[in-house]
Amino acid sequence: MKINQFATIPTNFDQQVKELINIRFIDENSLSDNPIQLFRRLLQKTFINMTGESDLNEKLSTYQANLESDLKTYLDENSELDINVFYNVSLQLLEFNPDVDFTFSKPLEAMKTIQLKIVDHQSQYLSTNELISAWYWLLTTHNKFGQMFIDKLASQGYFVPFYNLDNYLYFNGKSMPVFDPNEAIREIVYVESNQDSDLDGKLDLLKVEIIRPKTSQKVPTLYTASPYNQGTNDETGDKLMHNVNIPLAHKEPTETSYEDIEYKVTDAKLPAPRKINGQTDIATQTFSRESSYTMNDYFLARGFAVAYSAGIGTKDSDGFRTTGDKEETISTIATIEWLAGNRVAFTNRTDNIAIEANWSNHKVAMTGRSYLGTLATAAATTGVEGLETIISEAAISSWYDYYRENGLVIAPGGFPGEDADVLAEETFSRRLQPGDFLKIKNNWENQLQSITDGQDRLTGNYNEFWDARNYRKDLKNIKADVFMVHGLNDWNVKPTQVEKLYQGLNQLGIKSKLILHQGEHIYINNFQSFDYTDIINLWLSNKLLEQQNNAQEVLPPVIIQDNVKPETWNKFDSWASDKNEIKNFYLQPDKLSSEKSSEVLSFNDQLPSEKFDFYTKNIATWQNDLINSGSNYNNRLVFKTDPLKEDLVIDGNVNISLEVSSSENVGLISAQLMDYGEARRLNITPSLIAKNRLSGAYNWREDDLREFTLGKTAKYKMITKGHINLQNRKNSFKNDELNAGKRYQISLQLQPTMYRIPKGRQLGLVIYATDFGMTVRGNQDITYSISLNNSSISIPIHK
Amino acid sequence: MKINQFATIPTNFDQQVKELINIRFIDENSLSDNPIQLFRRLLQKTFINMTGESDLNEKLSTYQANLESDLKTYLDENSELDINVFYNVSLQLLEFNPDVDFTFSKPLEAMKTIQLKIVDHQSQYLSTNELISAWYWLLTTHNKFGQMFIDKLASQGYFVPFYNLDNYLYFNGKSMPVFDPNEAIREIVYVESNQDSDLDGKLDLLKVEIIRPKTSQKVPTLYTASPYNQGTNDETGDKLMHNVNIPLAHKEPTETSYEDIEYKVTDAKLPAPRKINGQTDIATQTFSRESSYTMNDYFLARGFAVAYSAGIGTKDSDGFRTTGDKEETISTIATIEWLAGNRVAFTNRTDNIAIEANWSNHKVAMTGRSYLGTLATAAATTGVEGLETIISEAAISSWYDYYRENGLVIAPGGFPGEDADVLAEETFSRRLQPGDFLKIKNNWENQLQSITDGQDRLTGNYNEFWDARNYRKDLKNIKADVFMVHGLNDWNVKPTQVEKLYQGLNQLGIKSKLILHQGEHIYINNFQSFDYTDIINLWLSNKLLEQQNNAQEVLPPVIIQDNVKPETWNKFDSWASDKNEIKNFYLQPDKLSSEKSSEVLSFNDQLPSEKFDFYTKNIATWQNDLINSGSNYNNRLVFKTDPLKEDLVIDGNVNISLEVSSSENVGLISAQLMDYGEARRLNITPSLIAKNRLSGAYNWREDDLREFTLGKTAKYKMITKGHINLQNRKNSFKNDELNAGKRYQISLQLQPTMYRIPKGRQLGLVIYATDFGMTVRGNQDITYSISLNNSSISIPIHK
Secondary structure, three states, X not given: OOOEOOOOOOOOHHHHHHHHHHOOOOOHHHHHOOHHHHHHHHHHHHOOOXXXXXXXXXXXXXXXXOOOOEHXXXXXXXXXXXXXXXXXXXXXXXXXXXXOOOOOOOHHHHHHHHOOOOOOOXXXXXXXXXXHHHHHHHHHOEOOOOOEHHHHHHHOOOOHHHHHHOOOOEEOOEEOOOOOHHHOEEEEEEEEOOOXXXXXXXXXXXXXXXXXXXXXXXXXXXEEEXXXXXXXXXXXXXXXXXXXXXXXXXXXXXXXXHHHHOOOOOOOOOOOOOOOOEEEOOOOEOOOOOOOOHHHHHHHOOOOEEEEEOOOOOOOOOOOOOOOOHHHHHHHHHHHHHHOXXXXXXXXXXXXXXXXXXOEEEEEEEOOEOHHHHHHHHHHOOOOOOEEEEEEEOOOOEOHHHHEEOOEEOOOOOOOOOOHHHHHHHHXXXXXXXXHHOOOHHHHHHHHHHHHHHHOOOOOOOOHXXXXXXXXXXXXXXXXXXXXXXXXXXXXXXXXXXXXHHHHHHHHOOOEXXXXXXXXXXOOOOEOXXXXXXXXXXXXXXXXXXXXXXXXXXXXXXXXEOOOOOOOEEEEOOOOOOOOEEEEEEEEOOEEEOOOXXXXXXXXXXXXXXHXXXXXXXXXXXXXXHHOOOOOXXXXXXXXXXXXXXXXXXXXXXXXXXXXXXXXXXXXXXXEEEEEEEEEEEXXXXXXXXXXXXXXXXXXXXXXXXXXXXXXXXXXEEEEEEEEEOOOOOOOOOOOOOOOOOEEEEEEEOOOEEEEEOOOOEEEEEEEOOOOOOOOOOOOOOEEEEEEEEEEEEEEEOO | OOOXXXXXXXXXXXXXXXXXXXXXXXXXXXXXXXXXXXXXXXXHHHOOOEOOHHHHHXXXXXXXXXXXXXXXXXXXXXXXXXXXXXHHHHHHHOOOOOOOOOOOOOHHHHHHHHOOOOOOOOOOEOOHHHHHHHHHHHHHXXXXXXXXXXXXXXXXXXXXXXXXXXOOOEXXXXXXXXXXXXXXXXXXXXXXXOOOOOOOOOOOEEEEEEEEOOOXXXXXXXXXXXXXXXXXXXXXXXXXXXXXXXXXXXXXXXOOOHHHHOOOOOOOOOOOOOOOOEEEOOOOEOOOOOOOOHHXXXXXXXXXXXXXXXXXXOOOOOOOXXXXXXXXXXXXXXXXXXXXXXXXXXXXXXXXXXXXXXXEEEEEEEOOEOHHHHHHHHHHOOOOOOEEEEEEEOOOOEOHHHHEEOOEEOOOOOOOOOOHHHHHHHHOHHHHOHHHHOOOHHHHHHHHHHHHHXXXXXXXXXXXXXXXXXXXXXXXXXXXXXXXXXXXXXXXXXXXXXXXXXXXXXXXXXXXXXEEEOOOOOOOXXXXXXXXXXXXXXXXXXXXXXXXXXXXXXXXXXXXXXXXXXXOEEEEOOOOOOOOEEEEEEEXXXXXXXXXXXXEEEEEOOOOHHHHHHHHHOHHHHHHHHHOOXXXXXXXXXXXXXXXXXXXXXXXXXXXXXXXXXXXXOOEEEEEEEEXXXXXXXXXXXXXXEEEEEEOOOOOOEEEEEEOOEEEEEEEEEEEEEEEEOOOOOXXXXXXXXXXXXXXXXXXXXXXXXXXXXXXXXXXXXXXXXXXXXXXXXXXXXEEEEEEEEEEEEEEEOO
């Protein structure tokens, strides 16, 4: 097994001593202890669940020091501390298993294999100073179950005696859990937002749930804007799902320019703010359990307040859902403005008693995945004061790329028929309070209809509706530091969302960090092999608590999980760089080759109706039949390279150039890039390693430990994919002519990736039309022909 | 959706008033309130997360009273309380959804459909007394998410003001969470057991972890004996897994009688007890987080201590693992003896300072599933003082029936190659403390070898080793009330384990309760449709706290989940009664019929080696091919009835009588009973409904909400199965002769069940030999012939 730690910061000996004294592992006298005495004392402080000398001796005797003796015996009988003994004991403290992970004869070898830090040392026997340093590094080292040793001790109660200090404590640049999370204050406020999104003549009041440490210190806030947070209308949303078993429609050619469909902000006339009737520090409403993100739970004990707001159109708030437009952004930043002291909030919706966030240090970070990360991105593009950083995970940067692609309606993977209106209804949790909903039912139906009209499923084109939901237009406004996380196998919020954001920030010279993992649409804060939580702690201690820990310099610009080797995370200077070399392959019958072919290959998109019906209900089987070149699925073309002589590392956007004709005046082309060859590959859903194993503090909420593990042997894996409407060859807002039978040159950019195909395997390309999981499924009798002579694929190669 | 509540006890009006005053919903003056005033006041007490009058009004206006108005408006404008308004509001309080679960025009209809209690009432308008009674029942009613309304309020903090009362509080016969679980005391003691299982010349010390309410009251204890609790050696255990790809061996005929293999207790000479050096009330060791059963977590806040002990051979304890023999039983009851004041425990393993459980009321219940429930059963058969009841879930009652069947080695489903020795090694967590293990390594290897020898995989016969692990021999000693829970689709610990225990108790006239569900090897304390946790609360409040709640009379003797209709749990007087009618079917080619046939049918058990290898690695595929009568799997015989004209309800043990010959002098017969017919049937693994939704107290540990849901349409389902060695026709300890080619009459009892086959489907029987999931797999060239004339199947029919 391998542990990957990026958040350990270089620390000199004097600083180590200072920090160890601060967290009470040593005192000034320790420097003159002999190593055996000191080691015993350090261990005593480690075994916090016992009081007596006998208890300690019993505990010491359960550890093995070396091949011959237990630790108590060793400490009793030796006057020098063998470094092998230190690391044998360390590995046991870190919960590694001598039957599985290491042997008592070679602990240093195991430390290296597992990638754990070994102290610099002069000889086989540790000096007192070396032991102090070794102990420092041990405390920062991850154990077998996803936590730094100091955090494991924290979950056992190590910092409980620190609770009454009422002050922050840092170790190796990261904030420690010295605030009792069970004493946290929970309060509800109603922020008066700068909008009237339900047009009721009053500014929208938006509920915010705050949970914050009980302390006299001013604290920063982790703010998660989650439209799901107050409940969802799953059944009602499901009823709105659009039928995707409809034909692709011909579009009349147009000469639309971007200017024609550009969204321009117009200033609406707003109602007057409420008259403030009084001022208070004390909230009148509280809550018992917020719907929390486990990473926020971890930070609460570390001196961070956490705020949740679901925004316009959600339970206990005013307004209507809009699915990502400017109104939702205004709703999102209202909370930040209040936290930074720049906006009014009230204790309830009636009395107009204003309540200040007088506990706030006016520094805010936004956290959360998917829609939550999307709103973080949206908020950042306003440049709102107080927002110091966003950690946007699996976030949308333009809603068109979520529900559309190149003039096609393209569903997020797993949700055929979903669209902006469906999501608006699903998150419209005001419906969950029937007494409230009763009064706004008709207006809500009108609002929903306007979203349905605006999203335009008929053409699938980019239009003003989508331009209003494209945050990448406003990257230049960003003042917050942007930390991005995305899964390279996320077919819900697809990788292009993060890639275009990342490239846009780079072009503007805005500093950012990027982590790409091999998973799908998931969180990564509970993994065994990767210190994500520590990384974010280092980052936030720096950004929100002004801890001078060099987070910006220590953390690499880009970290990407390897797709071949488990438990391997590599650092890079960049991703999908335009300086990458391009390698071209030409299409030959069944082959990807360096030679051109003059043949024309065809496939028909229509299936017998029984088979078609089956696939609509069994999309995984369809996907399997599609890419299995040995299956009797004929409605596609498969091209493969010879087995690769060297590893091929794809880094960025693969482009496909095809000369193609459709037998009708409508048509679409889909493509999947493949890795062919029998192998065990990483599962894209992490496996459960240990339920409830992780807790960020003593007697506090728990999280499951997970890890990406190798799946069963399989013959292929889809690397990336893309889709294009043959009537959107130029761009996604202008309709091109399409004459039946006529050949056109098209260019299709697939979703970006970073993917190593090991030598011996084959790179493959599957060209098809209907994508049962994503496109409309008209089962139309259309024959597509590809002229191979003008068809090729270009692969960006990582150097 | 339907809710099934069995634990609501009949309560008269005076008692309702008394209890409502006790839990502070009303006071004496409430009886003279008008219904509108009183309803408002009850709701105010319900909305505990707010303080002001405006907050309450805001909250009231979010509820809908009837088709026209919200609740605030209704209460303001009406002087009488319409029962429809009361139940419209109730359904909202219970979190049912008006878009999905009910309509505001007909709330009483929804209450009936969901199976919720409606108050007796005289007219459309509730009197004050009727409202009080209606509110009482509402508090006992389950909401949509698996909790009584009063328990939901508890999780929101309702009982926090009761924490300082330092006394028990009951509502509707069940103990309420009025003890702060976050203030619970955690301590470790070492019980001196009456054994020296590792033969080190000292009585074994066994670690017990106790977590108990901080209270001046004497409290009862829920004790969970879990060998897994201190960690397991998964990798080391895996290495011991036995090869099952070996041929079935011929056994020399014997005339063994039961007396020859009967296990008789011999009294071992034991070391002297430790000399007690002192006495204390204060433990010197504590712990931060026990490995807990979520049901125990729920009870902690309700005034129950919880004790966990892993027993002999586990981390921090002495002794060796034995997998279920008398030594393990002695180890298990040592904790109970200490809790009942009849045994010594020490604060640590060195100082011999005795510590009494002076907080204990000397009443103990054992809880837990699988091995944990097994040890509860084992403990009960000793009649140990203090053990008032056991809740044994999915428990083994005889270890032979776990690892063997009718003279065959039969693996628990999913674990081919596991045996008593493998389990001993897996649970031998002393290995996890290398300093301890170092000193006992050789002795442990000897101990393990003696288990391997005793279990005898060669013959698969019942012998002295297994007789020593058959708790059913000692049922007559039981003094505790026995509450049993088992899954009818549990192929790990199979249903015969509970059936033989249940019948044995019945024969002895020992009172018991039995719940059978449609799941596999799972817990059922977190379901949406079934009030298991309330049932156990009622039961334990009665058994351990002497609450006179008529638990014995209110709870039905047998509850069985329906296998056809979701969310349906039925009560019965008995299960698998010997008074059931028997229906016979005879075997004809492809058919089960009322007519005999004179044909002889044969099948060969051997597969081509590639197919054989594939099935060894893909057991689910093998099972599917085996039972799919349309597959080209020829190594079995399939018999089916005509489509049934009426529902057939199988209740108990199906028996198969066959005249069979083997072409060799070895052989085995396996049989599966089938339900053939296209249908959606219940999944045997419950589905996740809401993560972390359940909490038994405010700010306390959480559990996921689950429910059995319907799976995809399938053509068949296995109902039950069985296996027999043709050389164990008479019993499982005597080897019968078996001549190649000679016909023998055998009788095979399948695992007991309760299963409804709806009319129109077909009852099926599959006769085969090698069971890839359970038997040895020798891939031997053996042909089996069945003479249909003397072959039949007898089905016990539920009347």
